[in-house]
Each structure stands twice: as C-alpha cells, then as structure tokens.
Amino acid sequence: MINHRGPEFAAMLARILDGMKPFFGTTRDVAMLTCAGSGGLEAAIVNTLSPGDRVLGVSIGSFGDRFAKIAGIYGADVTKVAVEWGQAADPAAIRDALLANPGYKAVLLTHNETSTGVMNPIGDLAAAIREASPDSLILVDSVSGLGAVPFEMDAWGVDVVVTGSQKAWMAAPGLAMIAASDRGWAATETARMPRFYLDIRTHRESAAAGQTPFTPAIAVVYQVDEGLRLMQAEGRDGIFARHEACAAASRAGLQALGFELFADPRFASKTVTAARLPDGHDWKVFNGAIKSHGVVLAGGQGKLTGKIFRLGHLGSVTVDEILGAIAVLERVSIEQGRRIEAGLAVGAAQAAALAIQTGGASGTGSAGPGATAGTPSEPAAAVPA
Amino acid sequence: MINHRGPEFAAMLARILDGMKPFFGTTRDVAMLTCAGSGGLEAAIVNTLSPGDRVLGVSIGSFGDRFAKIAGIYGADVTKVAVEWGQAADPAAIRDALLANPGYKAVLLTHNETSTGVMNPIGDLAAAIREASPDSLILVDSVSGLGAVPFEMDAWGVDVVVTGSQKAWMAAPGLAMIAASDRGWAATETARMPRFYLDIRTHRESAAAGQTPFTPAIAVVYQVDEGLRLMQAEGRDGIFARHEACAAASRAGLQALGFELFADPRFASKTVTAARLPDGHDWKVFNGAIKSHGVVLAGGQGKLTGKIFRLGHLGSVTVDEILGAIAVLERVSIEQGRRIEAGLAVGAAQAAALAIQTGGASGTGSAGPGATAGTPSEPAAAVPA
Numbered sequence: 001m002i003n004h005r006g007p008e009f010a011a012m013l014a015r016i017l018d019g020m021k022p023f024f025g026t027t028r029d030v031a032m033l034t035c036a037g038s039g040g041l042e043a044a045i046v047n048t049l050s051p052g053d054r055v056l057g058v059s060i061g062s063f064g065d066r067f068a069k070i071a072g073i074y075g076a077d078v079t080k081v082a083v084e085w086g087q088a089a090d091p092a093a094i095r096d097a098l099l100a101n102p103g104y105k106a107v108l109l110t111h112n113e114t115s116t117g118v119m120n121p122i123g124d125l126a127a128a129i130r131e132a133s134p135d136s137l138i139l140v141d142s143v144s145g146l147g148a149v150p151f152e153m154d155a156w157g158v159d160v161v162v163t164g165s166q167k168a169w170m171a172a173p174g175l176a177m178i179a180a181s182d183r184g185w186a187a188t189e190t191a192r193m194p195r196f197y198l199d200i201r202t203h204r205e206s207a208a209a210g211q212t213p214f215t216p217a218i219a220v221v222y223q224v225d226e227g228l229r230l231m232q233a234e235g236r237d238g239i240f241a242r243h244e245a246c247a248a249a250s251r252a253g254l255q256a257l258g259f260e261l262f263a264d265p266r267f268a269s270k271t272v273t274a275a276r277l278p279d280g281h282d283w284k285v286f287n288g289a290i291k292s293h294g295v296v297l298a299g300g301q302g303k304l305t306g307k308i309f310r311l312g313h314l315g316s317v318t319v320d321e322i323l324g325a326i327a328v329l330e331r332v333s334i335e336q337g338r339r340i341e342a343g344l345a346v347g348a349a350q351a352a353a354l355a356i357q358t359g360g361a362s363g364t365g366s367a368g369p370g371a372t373a374g375t376p377s378e379p380a381a382a383v384p385a
Numbered sequence: 386m387i388n389h390r391g392p393e394f395a396a397m398l399a400r401i402l403d404g405m406k407p408f409f410g411t412t413r414d415v416a417m418l419t420c421a422g423s424g425g426l427e428a429a430i431v432n433t434l435s436p437g438d439r440v441l442g443v444s445i446g447s448f449g450d451r452f453a454k455i456a457g458i459y460g461a462d463v464t465k466v467a468v469e470w471g472q473a474a475d476p477a478a479i480r481d482a483l484l485a486n487p488g489y490k491a492v493l494l495t496h497n498e499t500s501t502g503v504m505n506p507i508g509d510l511a512a513a514i515r516e517a518s519p520d521s522l523i524l525v526d527s528v529s530g531l532g533a534v535p536f537e538m539d540a541w542g543v544d545v546v547v548t549g550s551q552k553a554w555m556a557a558p559g560l561a562m563i564a565a566s567d568r569g570w571a572a573t574e575t576a577r578m579p580r581f582y583l584d585i586r587t588h589r590e591s592a593a594a595g596q597t598p599f600t601p602a603i604a605v606v607y608q609v610d611e612g613l614r615l616m617q618a619e620g621r622d623g624i625f626a627r628h629e630a631c632a633a634a635s636r637a638g639l640q641a642l643g644f645e646l647f648a649d650p651r652f653a654s655k656t657v658t659a660a661r662l663p664d665g666h667d668w669k670v671f672n673g674a675i676k677s678h679g680v681v682l683a684g685g686q687g688k689l690t691g692k693i694f695r696l697g698h699l700g701s702v703t704v705d706e707i708l709g710a711i712a713v714l715e716r717v718s719i720e721q722g723r724r725i726e727a728g729l730a731v732g733a734a735q736a737a738a739l740a741i742q743t744g745g746a747s748g749t750g751s752a753g754p755g756a757t758a759g760t761p762s763e764p765a766a767a768v769p770a
Contacts, residue, residue, distance in 0.1 A: 001557060003681050034421050034559055036599035039582040074579045166600060172386060174419055174559045174602030194459045194579065197424040214421035215551060217559030217602050296388050 001218055009218070010210025012225050016177075017207055019228045022236065023168075024161055024179045025152035031203035033176045034217045037143035037164035040176030042070050043198040044139045044160045045108075048184060050192035051075030053105035056097060056136075058089050060120060061113035062302045067141050068108060074193045079104075085116045085304065086274075088267035091128035098132035106137040111161075112145030115301045117263040117274030117310060119145060126156040137187060143167060143176075147231065148243045148314055149270045159184035167271070168239075170230065170315040171223030175216070227315075243270040245353040246313035246322045253326035253349030254311070257333055257340060262308050271314035274300075277307060289336065293328040319353040386603055394603070395595025397610050401562075402592055404613045407621065408553075409546055409564045410537035416588035418561045419602045422528035422549035425561030427455050428583040429524045429545045430493075433569060435577035436460030438490035441482060441521075443474045445505060446498035447687045452526050453493060459578045464489075470501045470689065471659075473652035476513035483517035491522040496546075497530030500686045502648040502659030502695060504530065511541040522572060528552060528561075532616065533628045533699055534655045544569035552656070553624075555615065555700040556608030560601070612700075628655040630738040631698035631707050638711035638734030639696070642718055642725060647693050656699035659685075662692060674721065678713040704738040 002008050017030045024030065033043060045067075049055065055076040057068025060083040072078045081097055083089050089109070098104060107129050112119050126138050139160045142151060146161060147168025153161050159181045166173035178200055180188070188201050202213040231239060250273040251261055262274035277283055283299055283306050290297055300308040313322055323346055330345045387393050402415045409415065418428060430452075434440065440461040442453025445468040457463045466482055468474050474494070483489060492514050497504050511523055522544045527536060531546060532553025538546050544566045551558035563585055565573070573586050587598040616624055635658040636646055647659035662668055668684055668691050675682055685693040698707055711734045718725050 001551070003683075004558075005683075006681075034419070034602075035424070035582060036419050036601070038599040039420070042582045070581045073581050164600070166386070172602065172604035173389075173600040174605060196455045196458050197420060197427045197583070214423040215549070215558040216421070217419075217557065217605060219557035219604055219608075220559060220602060223604075296391075298388075298390075 004216055004218055005211055007210070009221075012221060013207060013210060013212070016221070016224055016228060019232065020147075020163075020177055021179075023147045023151065023231075024163075025150075025156070026154045026161075026179050026181070028154070028179060028181055029185065029204050029207070030177055030179045031200040031207065032212065032216070032221075033178065033198060033200070033203060034174060034212070034214065034220075035176050035198070036173060037141075037162065037167075037176055038066065038070075039198060040143065040162035040164060040178050041067050041141055043176065043178055043195075043200055044141075044162050045071050045076070046074055046191065046193040046195040046198060047200050048137055048139065048160060048180075048187040048191050049074070049076055049106060050190070052077060054079070054103055055106045055108060056081060056094075056104045057108045058094060058110070058125075059083065060087065060089055060110060060118055061085055061115035063113055063115060063141060063143075064108070064110040067110065067139075071106075071108065076105075086118065086262050087264050088118050088120045089125055091121070091124045094125055095128040095132040098129060098136065102133065104133055104136045106139055107133075109138065109140045111140055111142035111151070112149075112269050112271055114144045114269075114272055114310075115304065117261075117269045117272050118267050119149070119269040119271075121267065122158065123152065123156045126158050130157050137184065144271055144314060145269075147239070149240055150236075153179060153181070157181075159187070165220050165224050165227075166315075168231075168315055169224050170227035172220050174220035175224060230316075240270075241357060242318065243313065245319050245356040246317055247271070247273060248352040248356055249319055249322045249326070249349035250311050250313055252352035253322070253329070253345045256345035256348035257326070257329055258338065262304075272298075272310050272312045274308045274310045277309060283309065286332070286336070289332045290328060293332070295325045295328045319357070322353070323349055389601055389603055390596055392595070394606075397606060398592060398595060398597070401606070401609055401613060404617065405532075405548075405562055406564070408532045408536065408616075409548075410535075410541070411539045411546075411564050411566070413539070413564060413566055414570065414589050414592070415562055415564045416585040416592065417597065417601070417606075418563065418583060418585070418588060419559060419597070419599065419605075420561050420583070421558060422526075422547065422552075422561055423451065423455075424583060425528065425547035425549060425563050426452050426526055428561070428563055428580075428585055429526075429547050430456050430461070431459055431576065431578040431580040431583060432565075432585045433522055433524065433545060433572040433576050434459070434461055434491060435575070437462060439464070439488055440491045440493060441466060441479075441489045442493045443479060443495070443510075444468065445472065445474055445495060445503055446470055446500035448498055448500060448526060448528070449493070449495040452495065452524075456491075456493065461490075471503065471647050472649050473503050473505050474510055476506070476509045479510055480513040480517040483514060483521065487518065489518055489521045491524055491544075492518075494523065494525045496525055496527035496536070497534075497654050497656055499529045499654075499657055499695075500689065502646075502654045502657050503652050504534070504654045504656075506652065507543065508537065508541045511543050515542050522569065529656055529699060530654075532624070534625055535621075538564060538566070542566075544572070550605055550609050550612075551700075553616075553700055554609050555612035557605050559605035560609060615701075625655075626742060627703065628698065630704050630741040631702055632656070632658060633737040633741055634704055634707045634711070634734035635696050635698055637737035638707070638714070638730045641730035641733035642711070642714055643723065647689075657683075657695050657697045659689075659693045659695045662694060668694065671717070671721070674717045675713060678717070680710045680713045704742070707738070708734055
C-alpha cells in the first residue's frame with residue numbers, strides 16, 4: 001500500500017484518468033469511484049437528475065432494467081421502453097417515443113447488455129435521440145463494453161458513460177470510471193438528487209489535486225494502471241480486432257456445436273456470447289462438467305436462468321483461450337452423448353477468428369494454435385486450466 | 386479472480402461475515418459493501434433514516450463533521466454537538482442535550498476520530514443516550530477502531546456500526562462492513578432516504594444466498610479473509626494488548642522527543658497518535674526527512690494542517706515497528722539540531738510497551754528489541770525500511 005494522499009498516487013491517478021479518455025472518446029474529465037459498476041450507474045443518475053425529472057429508460061435486458069430502477073428509486077418519473085431480450089434497441093423506435101412524448105430530461109441506454117449478449121448501436125441511438133430531443137441527456141451504461149470496442153462519446157453527443165475496472169481494463173473489480181460531457185458536468189450543478197459518496201463533483205475537485213475524496217481501492221488502482229499500460233501497448237485497433245475475433249470464434253464454435261445463439265446476430269456482443277440451452281439440456285450437469293475442465297461459463301440471469309449460458313471474452317481473453325474453451329465444450333458435449341465430429345467446432349472457431357485477424361478465412365479449420373498465437377496483438381496465453 | 390456467484394466465494398463471504406461478529410460484539414447480521422468507509426457512513430444513514438428526521442451529530446473532529454454532513458445532505462434535520470478537537474465527547478453533556486430537546490431519531494457518534502487521535506468512550510456514551518432517549522438509534526463510525534479495541538455492540542445497545550477493510554482487518558481499502566441491531570434492521574424497512582447501491586437489505590438478502598448484490602472487490606475480499614484468519618490466530622486479547630502497547634510506546638516516545646500530545650490523554654486513540662508540531666517546526670522539511678527513512682507519517686487535516694502530525698499503529702503494526710519509527714524520529718530530530726539524547730525516546734517507548742505486554746515496566750529503557758519480539762502475540766516484523 002502507498003499513501004493515497006502522496007505524490008506516487010497522484011501520478012498514478014493522473015495516468016489513469018488521462019489514459020482512459022481515448023477509450024471513452026472524450027477530451028473531458030473522467031472520475032474514478034470505489035464501487036461496483038452498479039454504483040457507477042447510480043452515480044450517473046444522481047449526479048445529473050432531480051426528483052420528478054422525466055426519464056426514458058431503454059432496457060434490452062436485466063442491466064437496462066436496473067438502470068431504470070435506480071432512477072425510479074431516486075424519484076425520477078421513468079417511462080420504460082422494454083425491448084425483447086436478445087434484440088437491440090431500434091433507433092427509429094426510440095426517436096418515435098421521444099417525438100410522441102417530448103420533454104424527457106434524460107434517456108438511459110445500455111451499451112453492452114451482459115445478460116443477453118447484445119450490444120446496442122450507441123452511435124445510431126444517440127443520433128436518433130439528438131435529432132428527436134436535442135436537450136435530453138444521454139446516459140450510457142458501458143460497464144462491460146468500453147475499452148473493448150470503439151466508443152466515441154464526444155462525437156456521438158453522449159453525456160455520461162460508466163465503465164468498471166473488472167471489464168476491459170483487466171483489473172479486479174472495485175472501481176467504476178465515469179466520464180461526462182460539458183452538458184453532463186453542467187447538469188451536476190443543478191441536479192437535486194441527494195448524493196455524497198457518489199458525488200462526481202468532489203471526485204473531480206480532488207483529482208485536480210491528485211487525490212480521491214475518499215480512500216480508494218488502492219490495490220485495484222494499481223491494477224487498472226497496469227491494465228491500461230498493456231492496453232496502450234496493444235493499441236486500440238489491436239484490442240478491438242482481438243475482441244471481434246474472440247466474439248466471431250465464440251459464435252462459430254458454439255453454432256458448430258449445435259447451440260443456437262441467443263442474440264440477434266446483427267447486434268451480437270463483442271465481449272460476451274449467449275447461447276440457448278437445448279430443451280432437456282440440464283444446466284447444472286453441463287456446467288459442472290465444463291467447470292471440471294477449468295472453464296467457467298456463466299448461466300442465465302433472471303428469466304433466462306436455465307435457458308441460456310454465456311461465454312465471456314472480455315479484457316485479457318485471447319483467441320487461443322476461446323479455442324481452448326470451445327475444445328472443452330466439444331469434448332464435454334461428446335462425452336455427454338451428443339453426436340459431434342471432434343475438431344469441427346474448434347476448426348470453425350479458428351477459421352472465424354482468422355477471417356478477422358488476418359483478413360482471410362482458412363475455411364478448413366486445420367490451422368494450428370500457432371496461427372493466432374504468433375500475431376503481435378495476441379500475447380501468448382495458456383488455455384484455461 | 387473467481388466467479389463471485391460460485392461456491393468458493395459463498396464460503397469466503399460466510400467466513401468473513403460470521404468471523405467479524407465477535408469483533409463487532411454482535412450476533413446479528415453484518416453486510417459487506419464495496420466502497421470506502423465514507424460510503425459505509427452514508428449506508429448507516431440512508432438505511433435507517435428518513436428526510437426530516439431529527440439527528441444529533443456528535444462531532445469530535447473531521448470524520449464526525451462528515452457523518453453529520455451526510456445526514457444533512459439526505460434531508461435529516463441535524464443538530465450538531467461540536468466538541469473541542471483533541472477532546473472526547475462527554476456522556477453527561479450528550480445526555481443533557483438529549484433531555485433538553487427530546488425526540489431525536491438518531492445520534493451519530495465517531496468511535497475513533499482519526500483526525501485528532503481521540504477515541505470516544507462509546508460504551509459510556511451509549512449508556513447515557515439509552516438513559517436519556519431510549520428510542521434514539523445510535524449509529525457509530527468505527528471505521529478505524531473496530532477490531533483493534535474492544536467493542537460490544539449488543540451489550541452497549543448500539544444500533545449500527547461501520548468499519549473498513551484497510552483498518553484493523555489488515556487488507557487493502559475497498560470494502561466497508563456494517564452491522565445492525567434488530568432495531569437497526571427494523572429501521573431499514575421504514576427508512577425513506579433513497580438508496581440502491583448502499584441498500585443493506587439487498588446485501589443481507591444476497592448474503593443469505595452466498596452472494597453480494599453487485600460485483601464485489603474480490604481481491605480485497607480475499608485479503609479480508611486472510612486478515613481475519615490472522616486475527617483469529619492472534620486472538621482478541623492479543624490484538625487489543627498489541628494495539629495498547631503500540632499506542633503507549635508511541636505516546637511515550639513522542640513525549641520523550643519533546644512533542645506535546647494532541648489528544649486528551651484519558652481518551653488517546655489506541656490506533657493513531659497525534660502530536661503537535663512545535664512552533665517554527667516546518668512540517669514539509671520534517672516529513673521529507675522522516676519519509677527518506679521509509680517511515681510514512683500523516684499530517685494534520687483541515688484546520689490542523691501544519692499544526693499536528695499523526696503516527697498510525699493500526700492493523701498489522703507491531704511494537705517493533707513503532708520502536709523503529711521512534712528511532713527514525715529521534716535521529717531526524719537530532720540531525721535537525723534539536724538537543725536530544727540518543728536512545729532516550731526509544732527507551733521510553735520500549736518501557737511503555739513492556740509495561741503493557743509483560744505487566745511490568747522496565748523503566749530503564751535498556752531492554753533490547755528481543756524483549757517484545759519474542760512474545761507470542763507479536764509476529765517478528767522488520768523495522769520500516
């Protein structure tokens with residue numbers, strides 16, 4: 001531990017808050033809070049809104065539901081747009097909702113909906129909102145998206161964006177980062193929802209003096225500092241291509257194993273892939289076998305419990321690791337009596353990744369692991385063990 | 386990292402929440418939140434109070450001011466009792482304040498006021514409050530006290546107690562633990578201050594299922610688990626005696642160096658010792674020299690900036706480390722031209738610690754370091770380097 005009121009911490013904090021800006025796509029100030037991503041969502045709301053404000057909560061899954069719920073708890077007048085799970089929000093539908101009922105103070109959007117494996121087209125949605133309701137604040141939950149895929153907060157006219165340390169930043173959980181536009185920062189001065197610990201104004205003031213207002217999760221700050229250094233070394237294009245390749249490999253591999261993908265393919269997440277569990281497929285038995293091989297899958301949340309499973313490919317995850325995970329899924333599927341040709345799914349995943357990372361698919365699935373392990377953007381990584 | 390929705394995490398969470406209860410002095414439920422201690426203070430307030438509630442904020446320093454400020458931000462009607470810095474709160478004065486003006490919904494107390502090095506007599510204060518105003522909730526900030534000194538929440542009739550991972554628990558910052566009495570938990574059902582992230586009801590519900598409602602600071606959870614294991618091995622009596630001895634050694638050493646102690650000696654903190662900087666003593670020069678020897682002191686906060694400095698002895702700190710720190714202070718003081726006999730301060734500190742840990746003072750200051758390093762409660766520790 002170091003003194004979080006000393007010069008070493010001040011230098012680290014400045015590196016992080018400045019270093020994250022290109023990933024947010026902003027030149028404006030970023031605040032770092034010690035809390036989970038959900039604390040960051042609460043910060044987005046209580047710092048910009050007042051009780052009674054009309055808010056349009058666009059939900060495409062359980063995290064969208066949560067974002068809207070927080071606004072309601074603090075007294076906002078929330079209208080919810082509930083999109084069918086597995087689908088993204090439709091810019092035209094959001095525009096129509098805003099035009100039909102003008103005067104929304106804010107629109108809440110989820111960038112990457114972890115519960116369904118869907119990534120909303122934030123740029124298109126923001127353009128539709130800006131056109132239909134120029135004065136509405138656009139608040140975006142990008143906890144599990146930012147850093148892994150392109151995001152252009154300033155260019156898109158987004159006002160507040162939230163992310164979390166344990167996602168693209170490759171660190172342990174414990175920190176939420178939140179950026180605001182000029183309009184977003186101005187809103188913090190007039191917002192009347194009560195706040196103290198999550199007040200981003202005091203975080204900005206303290207950051208100007210090289211500190212946080214409250215004792216930060218110092219160990220996690222160190223990790224984010226190192227994660228960001230690795231990200232800067234890999235470069236944004238390399239990171240984005242790696243996530244694209246991992247997502248494509250996951251989709252191709254799972255489909256070759258006979259699983260139906262849950263998300264609309266046009267909006268499939270680049271950081272998590274959800275697949276339906278076939279009828280009669282017992283999640284606990286399946287997951288227990290997968291876990292015995294050292295691969296940790298996530299089950300479905302809420303109404304999707306027992307109906308889908310999710311394969312994460314966010315942060316430090318490499319194509320090699322995804323190939324390893326697909327191999328485990330293949331093996332367990334065969335062991336559990338499903339008729340699957342050994343190697344087919346791994347080959348399909350390999351080809352899909354190669355198509356993105358080298359610009360040309362091999363199509364044969366015969367390339368060895370070395371084919372991806374040798375690319376500069378791909379650190380050598382062990383298959384999960 | 387492990388899956389925080391899996392069985393390994395559930396076992397660790399249960400170990401921590403149960404293992405902390407004896408240190409709180411309670412058999413009631415404890416909640417663990419990912420936030421700084423100040424987030425825990427906010428949780429204590431928003432979970433038990435409603436806007437308009439009358440609250441008596443007893444402040445003996447900057448953290449007491451903060452506790453009262455949070456209540457005000459959320460709409461409580463706060464009356465402040467501001468005690469002179471360096472002094473503890475007087476039970477008779479608090480009783481009189483409650484009797485003169487009945488109907489306070491809650492009384493806010495600071496156990497260990499880090500800013501002044503004063504420890505309030507919570508048992509005596511709680512008894513006075515219970516006598517004068519039986520229905521008032523007693524909310525206690527023990528962020529930097531709990532675990533290091535005796536605390537009997539149930540026996541004293543205290544309703545909510547907050548602590549932080551980076552203090553007695555010897556872990557990195559990032560987690561706040563909060564315990565509530567039956568009356569405290571009942572208050573969470575009627576409290577109308579808005580809350581979501583800090584709502585301890587959802588934390589209790591999730592804990593019953595082996596989870597936290599939001600992604601926790603897992604790395605810090607591991608550390609608290611290990612810290613608690615070390616504490617259980619040392620035992621409460623050993624821990625409390627070690628903190629007593631470190632505090633006594635710090636006071637004796639600093640006084641022998643000619644520094645005047647800041648806190649009323651009857652209520653001097655067992656976890657941090659504050660001393661006045663003599664007139665003309667430049668804090669930056671003094672602190673820079675001390676830091677070059679690897680000893681990190683804290684300066685004064687707020688109105689005490691440049692007027693006091695503080696020596697911490699909380700958590701894993703041993704008497705040996707305090708003796709080493711006093712030796713550095715002695716050396717720097719001599720180098721800076723103060724007339725001090727070499728060895729006198731270390732000897733005085735040594736004797737004070739021995740008087741507590743062996744029950745008899747040597748009085749001569751001639752005992753070697755082995756005299757304390759060999760006691761069972763004292764792990765061998767290097768002098769700060």
